Amino acid sequence: MSGEHHHHKETFVTKYIFSTDHKMISKQFLITGMFMGIIGVFMSMLFRLQIAWPEKSFSIITAFLGDHQQTDGVMNPDTYLALVTIHGTIMVFFVLTAGLSGTFSNLLIPLQIGARDMASGFLNMVSYWLFFLSSVVMVVSLFVEAGPASAGWTIYPPLSALKQAIPGSGLGMTLWLVSMAIFIASSLIGSLNYIVTVLNLRTKGMKMTRLPLTMWAFFVTAIIGVISFPVLLSAALLLIFDRSFGTSFYLSDIFISGQVLHYQGGSPVLFEHLFWFLGHPEVYIILLPALGISSEVISTNARKPIFGYRAMIGSILGIAFLSTIVWGHHMFVSGMNPFLGSVFTFTTVLIAIPSAVKAFNYITTLWKGNLQLNPAMLFSIGLVSTFVTGGLTGLVLGDSALDINVHDTYFVVAHFHLVMGVSALFGMFAGVYHWYPKMYGRMMNKVMGYWHFWLTIISAYGVFFPMHFIGLAGLPRRYYTNTNFPMFDDLADINVFMTLMAIIGGVAQLIFLANFFISMYRGQKASQNPWKSNTLEWTTPVEHIHGNWPGKIPEVHRWAYDYSKVDDNGNYIHGEDFVLQTVPLKDGEEPS
Numbered sequence: 001m002s003g004e005h006h007h008h009k010e011t012f013v014t015k016y017i018f019s020t021d022h023k024m025i026s027k028q029f030l031i032t033g034m035f036m037g038i039i040g041v042f043m044s045m046l047f048r049l050q051i052a053w054p055e056k057s058f059s060i061i062t063a064f065l066g067d068h069q070q071t072d073g074v075m076n077p078d079t080y081l082a083l084v085t086i087h088g089t090i091m092v093f094f095v096l097t098a099g100l101s102g103t104f105s106n107l108l109i110p111l112q113i114g115a116r117d118m119a120s121g122f123l124n125m126v127s128y129w130l131f132f133l134s135s136v137v138m139v140v141s142l143f144v145e146a147g148p149a150s151a152g153w154t155i156y157p158p159l160s161a162l163k164q165a166i167p168g169s170g171l172g173m174t175l176w177l178v179s180m181a182i183f184i185a186s187s188l189i190g191s192l193n194y195i196v197t198v199l200n201l202r203t204k205g206m207k208m209t210r211l212p213l214t215m216w217a218f219f220v221t222a223i224i225g226v227i228s229f230p231v232l233l234s235a236a237l238l239l240i241f242d243r244s245f246g247t248s249f250y251l252s253d254i255f256i257s258g259q260v261l262h263y264q265g266g267s268p269v270l271f272e273h274l275f276w277f278l279g280h281p282e283v284y285i286i287l288l289p290a291l292g293i294s295s296e297v298i299s300t301n302a303r304k305p306i307f308g309y310r311a312m313i314g315s316i317l318g319i320a321f322l323s324t325i326v327w328g329h330h331m332f333v334s335g336m337n338p339f340l341g342s343v344f345t346f347t348t349v350l351i352a353i354p355s356a357v358k359a360f361n362y363i364t365t366l367w368k369g370n371l372q373l374n375p376a377m378l379f380s381i382g383l384v385s386t387f388v389t390g391g392l393t394g395l396v397l398g399d400s401a402l403d404i405n406v407h408d409t410y411f412v413v414a415h416f417h418l419v420m421g422v423s424a425l426f427g428m429f430a431g432v433y434h435w436y437p438k439m440y441g442r443m444m445n446k447v448m449g450y451w452h453f454w455l456t457i458i459s460a461y462g463v464f465f466p467m468h469f470i471g472l473a474g475l476p477r478r479y480y481t482n483t484n485f486p487m488f489d490d491l492a493d494i495n496v497f498m499t500l501m502a503i504i505g506g507v508a509q510l511i512f513l514a515n516f517f518i519s520m521y522r523g524q525k526a527s528q529n530p531w532k533s534n535t536l537e538w539t540t541p542v543e544h545i546h547g548n549w550p551g552k553i554p555e556v557h558r559w560a561y562d563y564s565k566v567d568d569n570g571n572y573i574h575g576e577d578f579v580l581q582t583v584p585l586k587d588g589e590e591p592s
Contacts, residue, residue: 020121023544025128026107027439030432032128033099034513036135040090045506047083047480050075052492052499054481069147078167080480081150085168086142088153089176093183094138096286096424098131101187101225104289104431105194105218107439111537112212114203114554116547119196123189130186134179141175149176152478154275157250157268161242164256174243177236184233191222191229198222203536205556209313210581212535212560213306216313217292220320221285227324228281235274242266269334276327283420284323288316290427291358291387294380296560297430298362300533301377302369303577305561308361315354315361322351332400333407341400348398352391359388370564370577372531375449376433382457383426390419393468408478411471414464422460429456429512436516437530441542442523448515452508459505463498470494532578535560539582554582558591565589 019025046065049058057073069079106124110117118124141148150168151160159165160173198211198219211219241247242263250271251263299306306312328336328344362384371377393415396402406412429452436444470491475482482488529538536556540548562579566572573579573589585591 018125020117020125021544021546022106022110022118022121022124023439025124026103028128029098029102029106029131030439032132032135033095033103034516036090036094036138037099037509038513039139040087040095041506041509043083043087043090045503046075047080047087048499048502050080050480051482052496054483068145075480077480078147078150081152081166081478082148082168082172084478085150085153085155085176086138086148089149089180090138091421092153092282092286093180094131094135096421096428097187097282098183100286100289100424100428100431101194101218101221102128102131102190103428104214104293104435105190105222107435108214108537109194109197109218110201111438111540111548112215112535112560113198113201114206114536114556115197115201116549116553118193119201120193123193127186127190127193130182130189134182134186137175137179137182141172141179144171144175146170146172148172154279155239156275157239157242157271158254161239161250162254162256162261163243169243174240177240177243180236181233184229184236187225187229191225194218194222195226203553203556209310210556210559212292213295213309213312213316214289214292216316217288217295220316221288224281224285224288224320224323228278228285231274232278235271235278238274239271269331272331272334273327276330277324279330280327281323283416284319286420286424287387287427288319290383290424290430292316293427293431293434294362294383296533296535297376297380297434298365298384299561299563300434300531301372301374301380302365303372303563304365304369305563306361307364308357309559309561311357312361315357318354318357319351322347322354326351326398329398329400329403332403338400345398345400349395351398352395355387355391359384359391374433375444375446375453376430378450378453379426379430379433382453383423383430385457386418386423386426386460390415390417390423390464394419406471408476409471410467410475410477413477414467414471417467418460418464422464426457429453432516434531435537436519436523437526437542438537438540440520440523441526441544442519443526443530444519444523445515448511452511452515455508455511456505459501459508462501463505466494466498532576534562534578534580536581539580556581557584 015024046061049061055074059073061070061075062073065075065079070076106118109115146167148168149155149160149172150166151173155173155176160169163170198215238249242250248263248266250268251261251266254261254263295306295312326344326348328340329348332341366381393411396406397412397415433444433449436442473491475488475491482491526542528542536554539554541550558579558581560581564572564577565574565579573586574583
């Protein structure tokens with residue numbers, strides 16, 4: 001497509017609905033993901049109220065849950081389980097997977113590799129609309145009479161396979177499975193598109209070793225998705241067969257209310273294997289894009305080349321490989337052979353090596369840098385903090401002998417919320433603050449950004465740090481009240497504190513939403529390269545045009561991290577502390 005192509009007339013429908021432009025599709029993914037995020041975070045507020053004050057009546061619960069899901073403002077157990085289930089599903093898949101990969105892979109891949117658009121604009125559009133459809137089906141499942149799916153976000157059979165097992169295993173569970181099947185189709189189409197685009201559409205001079213680390217992260221994330229998402233689809237399809245067509249892949253020797261069911265020969269452990277074969281790589285499908293974004297933001301705002309570029313690529317590839325051979329650590333208490341448990345312990349603990357490489361590389365890039373502490377940089381540094389603190393508890397959970405003691409307690413919830421939930425959200429926020437000028441041509445408000453960051457990180461640690469201790473004390477997860485267990489009475493005050501922190505964190509996101517939507521219209525107009533960054537996206541005009549660059553696509557002569565390049569006398573070689581990738585090498589200058 002030539003640069004002259006951008007003058008064709010666009011109608012409202014072709015621009016905003018059936019758009020094949022990657023920049024518009026990235027905004028669609030982001031705003032849909034943010035809407036789903038509001039639902040997911042609000043659900044967590046509701047069930048935190050229930051855990052902190054289990055007997056107390058709340059008018060907000062009456063207002064939002066309707067008559068059959070609560071009694072006089074007190075949540076019933078089925079509703080509590082449904083909220084936990086849908087909160088987990090929405091946050092893991094619809095916010096963190098689609099919000100991160102869908103938004104930033106779409107926005108940045110063509111811009112950072114020097115391409116006019118994705119390999120297939122049409123498939124890109126289909127990927128978004130399948131995501132939108134799956135979001136709609138998931139939200140609709142909240143309103144069915146028997147209630148939404150309530151077998152936990154992992155939907156283990158037999159709870160999820162038998163309609164008579166719990167109220168949420170009726171139509172709500174069927175809609176959950178349909179929604180996830182559509183979501184997986186969306187993810188696969190998107191991932192294949194990202195892979196093909198990175199491999200085939202790089203501009204002249206853009207070797208793989210000159211790609212920004214964001215590109216490596218998105219590229220490898222897409223590969224993990226293509227390998228592991230189809231396995232979850234097979235798990236969901238077999239579960240649909242068990243539920244609707246009388247098969248017994250996951251069921252055997254079941255008794256309900258004294259009645260013997262006819263199912264024989266299946267095993268729920270098979271479902272666990274299939275689910276976690278996606279479930280663990282999913283952690284890195286969420287985390288790698290966030291880590292890639294923070295590499296870019298930290299290097300730009302430290303005004304230093306990223307430390308250990310090739311080591312970072314190696315760590316991304318190492319994480320991708322190892323993440324597919326550790327799924328059994330979720331199943332240490334499923335009755336697996338202890339020898340197999342020791343194998344999964346070994347492969348799990350190995351992941352600490354590439355993860356540590358990433359952490360040290362961030363810290364050494366920050367070391368003695370000329371730090372620009374804008375909101376994007378603060379969120380990236382926050383990500384390094386939560387990634388390290390959350391990762392350390394992963395060593396406990398990865399060891400089968402230690403894990404068995406804290407399995408299904410709040411220790412597990414604390415670990416994965418810090419390492420996956422909070423870290424990935426911080427990466428997402430960093431990406432939004434950093435590339436907002438590229439998306440909307442305006443700057444977000446810095447002061448609101450600072451308020452958003454400090455309230456969010458304080459409340460995140462306020463919720464999840466104490467949670468480790470109540471987990472070590474044995475408090476089980478997914479119980480809607482602990483009042484029947486006197487040994488947990490002493491932990492009630494900690495639950496109240498965590499709930500107050502969670503509410504502060506939830507309210508803090510309103511600052512971000514206000515900043516995001518007001519800045520679209522009132523924000524200060526952005527210059528072409530507001531962060532003085534090296535990568536190709538900052539060479540495109542501020543106003544969006546079809547095909548990204550007017551005229552010829554720029555040629556690349558150097559890597560993405562030529563910051564603060566000095567000669568023997570300490571002077572900047574190019575007169576500035578950054579050199580765009582498109583600037584040719586000077587005589588005697590070392591190629592990077």
